[in-house]
Amino acid sequence: MSGMSERIYKVAALAGDGIGPEVMREALKVLRAAEGKFGFQLKVTEAAVGWAGIDAAGKALPDDTLALCRNSDSILFGSVGLPDRDPTIPKEERPERAALLALRKEFGLFANLRPVRLPTELAHACPLKVERQGDGIDMLVVRELTGGMYFGQPKTTETLDDGQQRAIDTMVYTTSEIERIARVAFQSAQLRRQHVTSIDKANVLENGVLWREVVTKVAADFPDITLEHMFVDNAAMQFLLRPTQFDVVLCENMFGDILSDEAAALAGSLGMLPSASLGTTSGERTFGFYEPAGGTAPDIAGQDLANPIAQILSAAMMLRHSFNEPEAAAAIDTAVATAITAGHRTGDIFSAEDSNAKKASTTQMGDAIAAAI
Numbered sequence: 001m002s003g004m005s006e007r008i009y010k011v012a013a014l015a016g017d018g019i020g021p022e023v024m025r026e027a028l029k030v031l032r033a034a035e036g037k038f039g040f041q042l043k044v045t046e047a048a049v050g051w052a053g054i055d056a057a058g059k060a061l062p063d064d065t066l067a068l069c070r071n072s073d074s075i076l077f078g079s080v081g082l083p084d085r086d087p088t089i090p091k092e093e094r095p096e097r098a099a100l101l102a103l104r105k106e107f108g109l110f111a112n113l114r115p116v117r118l119p120t121e122l123a124h125a126c127p128l129k130v131e132r133q134g135d136g137i138d139m140l141v142v143r144e145l146t147g148g149m150y151f152g153q154p155k156t157t158e159t160l161d162d163g164q165q166r167a168i169d170t171m172v173y174t175t176s177e178i179e180r181i182a183r184v185a186f187q188s189a190q191l192r193r194q195h196v197t198s199i200d201k202a203n204v205l206e207n208g209v210l211w212r213e214v215v216t217k218v219a220a221d222f223p224d225i226t227l228e229h230m231f232v233d234n235a236a237m238q239f240l241l242r243p244t245q246f247d248v249v250l251c252e253n254m255f256g257d258i259l260s261d262e263a264a265a266l267a268g269s270l271g272m273l274p275s276a277s278l279g280t281t282s283g284e285r286t287f288g289f290y291e292p293a294g295g296t297a298p299d300i301a302g303q304d305l306a307n308p309i310a311q312i313l314s315a316a317m318m319l320r321h322s323f324n325e326p327e328a329a330a331a332i333d334t335a336v337a338t339a340i341t342a343g344h345r346t347g348d349i350f351s352a353e354d355s356n357a358k359k360a361s362t363t364q365m366g367d368a369i370a371a372a373i
Contacts (some may be wrong), residue, residue, distance in 0.1 A: 007040035009323050012072040014110035016050040017095070018296025019306035019362075020078025026308035026313040026366025027076065030332060033370040034319070038328040045072070050080030050095035050296075069103065069311065074322040076315060077103075077291035082298055105143065109277035109289050110177075111184045112143040112256065113317070116263040116273060121340050124351045125268025134244035136200050137266050140188055141249045143256025144181040145277060148207075150253050159294050171207050173252065178214040184278065185250035186222040195226045195247035199235050199255050211252060232259070239263060260293075269348040270294030271307025274314035288322040290314040301348075304361040307346040309336055312369055335372035344368045 015024035028044060035042055047065040048056040056062060060080065080095035091097060103109070119136040123130050126137070152170035159165055182198075189196045198215045202208035212229055219227040230238070232255045238245065239262050251259055264273050273293035278286050292310030300306055313336060320329035326336050340349075343356040350359055360368065 004013065005324075006305045007325075009040065009074070010072040011042055011044045011318070012065075012075045013044050013046045014069075014075060014077050015046065015081050016080040016099075016296070017052055017053070018079060018082070018298045018301040020296060022302070022304065022306050022362050023308040023311035024076070024078045025344055026362060027311040029366050030312050030335070030370045030373065031315050031319075033373040034318070034328045034332055036373055037331070038325065040323070040325055040328065044076075049077070049099050049110045051082050051085055053099065054089075054247075060093065060095040061102050066102075066106070069107070073285055074208070074287060074318050075103065075289045075316050076318060077294060078311065079294065079296045081296055084298070085359075097369060098212060103289060107287055107289065108146070109279045109287075110144065110146045111181055111278040112141075112260070113146045113184075113188065113276040113278065113321070114141045114143070114260045114263065114273065114293060115139070115313075115317075116260075116267050118267050119337060119340055121354075121356075122268050122272075122349055124353065125349050126266055127268075128243070128266065130239065132241070132243065137243045139243065139246040140192065140248055140264060141251065141256060141260040141263050142181065142185040142188060143251050143260055144173075144177065144253050146253075147177045148253030150257075169207065171254075173207050173210060175210070175214055178211055178219055182215045182218040182250060183221075185248050186218065186225050188296065189225045189248040191220070193247040195228070196250055197228045197230050197235070197246055197248070198250045199230055199259065200252070201232050201255075202258040203231060206254070213257070215250065223350050230333040235259060236262060239266065262295055269307060271310050271346065271348045272313075273310050274312075274317050276314070276317040278321060284324050286322050288318060290318045290322075304363055305347055306362050308362050308366050309346075309369075312336060312366070323337050331373050332369070335369045338372040339365065339368040342368065 015021040047068050053060050053062045080099050120136045149169050149171040152172035157167045200208035200211045202212045275293050277289040316329040316332035319325040343358050344360040345357045
């Protein structure tokens with residue numbers, strides 16, 4: 001097939017701990033189905049990370065795994081962290097920090113994208129009343145990932161002369177950091193419903209004033225997009241009162257951390273929610289790190305019970321954002337919707353009141369989605 005040579009993508013598949021290996025297996029199954037239909041080629045190499053990395057090589061992010069990631073076009077990640085494993089390991093060596101944060105830093109992942117979709121068939125799983133759900137909730141939270149309060153300096157706890165302790169965190173943003181995340185939000189809105197809600201606290205924070213100024217400036221380059229500004233406290237309320245008003249929601253790091261979890265609750269299950277963390281773009285390709293929003297779920301690990309949809313949709317985001325394969329990505333999204341409409345339900349989204357619903361294992365759900373591509 002002509003053009004095949006340019007459409008070869010190297011993927012580091014890091015399944016990790018808990019349910020990671022089970023949901024990763026289904027995502028790779030679905031990717032293979034898409035590969036067969038759309039004519040690109042994936043070179044997938046699996047490697048250990050998290051506790052699996054500690055067990056295999058003595059650290060959460062083994063050197064071989066990091067080398068593989070550096071030599072790949074993107075990372076498809078499962079989940080890491082098992083709270084009950086060895087509490088004596090220092091915090092900075094535990095998988096959450098030593099693997100996740102290290103990879104974020106290594107690849108300069110500055111933009112976190114968390115789409116939240118609640119299909120009407122799963123209205124029962126949403127904590128909101130049906131009338132607040134409209135025709136289904138569908139928003140994308142775009143969160144800046146490398147600046148703000150989490151990384152600003154000084155960050156310290158000091159002892160004062162009177163013996164009190166004082167903790168200091170510093171919220172810092174530069175114009176260029178705000179510009180580049182704003183561009184990601186506006187570009188994302190072009191592929192969706194052309195609306196960006198930018199979140200800040202410009203009535204109290206200097207950072208908020210600069211954020212609003214810079215985002216407004218960037219908006220001028222995107223005349224087709226409607227920009228609305230909203231204070232973060234009002235946004236937290238509006239997510240619950242009228243979530244259907246939101247398309248793309250643009251946030252700085254801490255606000256995005258909080259609001260993306262609030263938005264996630266609206267989808268009814270973390271097992272449905274993918275995420276992408278994007279780095280720099282060179283040519284047609286953007287290096288990305290793709291993972292489900294949920295955790296390792298050790299309570300159900302190894303039992304073929306986990307919902308693989310978040311991992312599968314994360315793989316679709318990889319095709320869209322890193323490999324510029326929008327047709328294949330859309331086909332996976334549609335296949336997920338088809339499987340849900342057909343009634344396939346893992347335990348987290350099953351309702352006995354839904355006469356159409358039939359319980360599915362992790363494997364059965366993956367099979368149903370792969371078959372629908």
